[in-house]
Amino acid sequence: MLLELRDISVNYGKISAIRNISIGVPEGQIVTIIGGNGAGKTTTLRAMSGMLPLQGGEIYFDGKRVDGMAPHKIVAHGIAHVPEGRRIFPDMTVEENLRTGAFLRKDKDKIEADLEDVFNRFPRLRERRRQRAQTMSGGEQQMLAIGRALMSDPRVLLMDEPSMGLAPVIVEEIAVIIEEINQRGLSVVLVEQNAVLALELANYAYVLETGNMALEGPASELHDNEHVRAAYLGL
Amino acid sequence: MFELLAQTSLNAIYAASYISLVAVGLVLIFGVMGVINFAHGELFMAGSYVVVALYADRMVPFFVAVAAGLIFVGLLGLLMERALFRPLRDNPLGGLVASIGFLMVLQALAVLGFGVRMEHIPPVTQDVIRFADKISIPVARVYVIVTAFVMLSALWYFLKRTRFGWALRASAQDPEAAALQGISVTQTAMIAMFIGAGFAGMAGALTAPLISINPHMGHSVIITAFIVIIVGGVGSLEGAVLASVVYAFVHTFVTTFFDGVLADITGLALMLIVLIVKPTGLFGSADRA
Ligand SMILES: Nc1ncnc2c1ncn2[C@@H]1O[C@H](COP(=O)(O)OP(=O)(O)OP(=O)(O)O)[C@@H](O)[C@H]1O
Numbered sequence: 104m105l106l107e108l109r110d111i112s113v114n115y116g117k118i119s120a121i122r123n124i125s126i127g128v129p130e131g132q133i134v135t136i137i138g139g140n141g142a143g144k145t146t147t148l149r150a151m152s153g154m155l156p157l158q159g160g161e162i163y164f165d166g167k168r169v170d171g172m173a174p175h176k177i178v179a180h181g182i183a184h185v186p187e188g189r190r191i192f193p194d195m196t197v198e199e200n201l202r203t204g205a206f207l208r209k210d211k212d213k214i215e216a217d218l219e220d221v222f223n224r225f226p227r228l229r230e231r232r233r234q235r236a237q238t239m240s241g242g243e244q245q246m247l248a249i250g251r252a253l254m255s256d257p258r259v260l261l262m263d264e265p266s267m268g269l270a271p272v273i274v275e276e277i278a279v280i281i282e283e284i285n286q287r288g289l290s291v292v293l294v295e296q297n298a299v300l301a302l303e304l305a306n307y308a309y310v311l312e313t314g315n316m317a318l319e320g321p322a323s324e325l326h327d328n329e330h331v332r333a334a335y336l337g338l
Numbered sequence: 339m340f341e342l343l344a345q346t347s348l349n350a351i352y353a354a355s356y357i358s359l360v361a362v363g364l365v366l367i368f369g370v371m372g373v374i375n376f377a378h379g380e381l382f383m384a385g386s387y388v389v390v391a392l393y394a395d396r397m398v399p400f401f402v403a404v405a406a407g408l409i410f411v412g413l414l415g416l417l418m419e420r421a422l423f424r425p426l427r428d429n430p431l432g433g434l435v436a437s438i439g440f441l442m443v444l445q446a447l448a449v450l451g452f453g454v455r456m457e458h459i460p461p462v463t464q465d466v467i468r469f470a471d472k473i474s475i476p477v478a479r480v481y482v483i484v485t486a487f488v489m490l491s492a493l494w495y496f497l498k499r500t501r502f503g504w505a506l507r508a509s510a511q512d513p514e515a516a517a518l519q520g521i522s523v524t525q526t527a528m529i530a531m532f533i534g535a536g537f538a539g540m541a542g543a544l545t546a547p548l549i550s551i552n553p554h555m556g557h558s559v560i561i562t563a564f565i566v567i568i569v570g571g572v573g574s575l576e577g578a579v580l581a582s583v584v585y586a587f588v589h590t591f592v593t594t595f596f597d598g599v600l601a602d603i604t605g606l607a608l609m610l611i612v613l614i615v616k617p618t619g620l621f622g623s624a625d626r627a
């Protein structure tokens with residue numbers, strides 16, 4: 104496993120948000136975590152990138168234990184996080200946002216090549232490179248958030264509801280991008296309420312319900328699961 | 339009449355230059371730390387006393403003393419970050435209260451070290467640049483203007499063109515998202531505190547030979563700085579500089595043509611009008627640095 108959560112629990116104050124969650128992300132695969140509002144998806148993702156302390160359990164990345172590390176240290180290991188709500192830097196230009204994603208890198212030539220790569224992948228970002236990020240549409244901001252995460256040259260990309268609030272055509276576009284990114288060898292952890300999209304993209308899926316792991320299995324199997332069909336796919 | 343207008347404008351440019359240094363530091367600290375630093379006026383005061391101690395009492399060359407003021411007060415900023423703001427990171431109100439406590443400590447230390455009397459220190463230079471019969475500017479003031487201009491330009495370059503400058507702006511706009519890019523928010527907080535405090539200290543050091551120095555001089559400095567950053571739009575560095583210019587011109591002209599008390603009242607009135615008409619400040623939107 105490239106990234107492995109063993110039995111982790113997270114509390115907010117005294118309130119338990121997730122309990123005994125174990126998740127494995129094999130190299131080169133797309134793993135999805137689905138679940139309804141408040142199930143604990145964002146909490147799980149934030150624990151992976153060091154933004155929340157664990158109440159219990161361990162997190163391993165590439166064999167090294169990473170729980171307890173500060174978020175900026177975890178990025179250095181190769182875990183990039185596209186946060187819920189995009190969280191781009193509103194007053195910085197598109198290009199500044201992207202270059203900030205490469206903050207820790209020293210390989211100048213490769214940074215320029217990767218920037219070019221992001222611009223090729225998202226032509227609209229190139230057109231708007233000198234524009235303040237705040238002035239862009241929701242879909243463009245999501246692409247910027249993904250591009251910014253890619254600029255850290257990560258090995259695994261954590262994505263928190265990239266489809267949220269976007270028109271169906273844009274969601275389709277983002278889905279294609281996630282597949283392309285993955286085909287280049289990047290592992291992806293995709294958190295989604297849009298279970299149809301998530302199960303279509305992922306190799307393996309976990310279902311969170313009120314902080315507990317309810318189900319897990321290959322995405323195709325979960326797609327045919329009675330409970331998943333009724334509760335998440337509306338079938 | 340032209341002479342008087344030109345002369346008053348020169349005086350206003352001088353005032354604008356050191357007010358900008360103070361206000362920009364305050365905005366930078368607010369942007370990155372999320373804390374309103376009430377001790378900012380006392381950091382200015384501390385800078386003045388560094389010049390008293392080194393230049394006036396120990397004959398250290400003036401610009402060396404000014405550099406020492408920048409560094410010493412910058413270090414005071416680091417101390418505040420480590421001892422007060424870091425433990426109170428998620429508590430902006432606590433940070434504000436702690437900064438008021440620090441203000442009192444600095445005042446008390448100034449009284450202990452130098453007494454309550456006013457200090458007047460020997461002029462750096464008596465030279466005056468004379469443009470016309472009634473239009474002139476003391477070279478000591480030119481030093482302040484030029485240094486402020488250089489330092490503000492350097493800050494602008496740092497924030498817009500360097501990797502750590504971007505990191506600083508990113509942390510000001512969204513600290514959590516900044517951490518996710520590998521930026522250490524503790525490190526950017528330290529940089530912001532050093533620059534923000536250091537600029538206030540430098541303003542105090544530069545103007546020390548031109549003003550009267552006492553342990554309570556910080557009051558009027560912080561009031562001016564608050565007016566300026568509210569007029570400029572609390573999060574905006576450019577706004578702080580532009581508002582410093584506006585404020586300095588209004589204040590200097592009212593002082594010259596009417597009197598100083600009326601100038602202070604006008605300054606406050608200017609702030610109230612801005613708050614009523616455009617609460618985000620003349621130059622700011624709702625954004626931060
Ligand atoms: N900062 C917080 N303080 C206290 N409780 C929180 C906090 N953030 C989340 N919670 C609680 O933790 C639980 C899990 O929240 P989380 O945000 O992880 O859910 P989610 O699955 O991401 O939901 P959504 O799909 O709505 O984003 C919820 O009950 C939520 O109310």
Ligand SMILES: [Mg+2]
Pocket residue numbers: 144145146187263
């Ligand atoms: Mg969520």
